[in-house]
Amino acid sequence: ILKWKDDPTITVSVSSERKVLYKGEEVSLSALSAQLKGYNTKHIQPTPHWMFEDRLLSEIYDETYPVEE
Numbered sequence: 819i820l821k822w823k824d825d826p827t828i829t830v831s832v833s834s835e836r837k838v839l840y841k842g843e844e845v846s847l848s849a850l851s852a853q854l855k856g857y858n859t860k861h862i863q864p865t866p867h868w869m870f871e872d873r874l875l876s877e878i879y880d881e882t883y884p885v886e887e
Contacts, residue, residue, distance in 0.1 A: 820847075820868045820875070822854060830868075 820838065822828035830838035830850065837844045851864040865876035 820870055823867050823869055823874065824854075826869070828854065 820830050820832070830840045830847070833839045833844055836846060838847050838850065839845075840850055846861070847864040847868065848861040851867050852859050852862045855862065855867070865879055866874060868875045870878065
């Protein structure tokens, strides 16, 4: 279960590698993020907007794939 950072009452469940379930509909996380932000684009980078167990997905990603210097 992922929670929307701006409103933790908005949740999705991961249904596949590239899709989540939101209100019974399977959608991409990036498209849903753009919709929830009210953007006119179809896709945005979703990781700064969603949380898993009180941690931003962007933080988890950065820890998993650190930038090598």
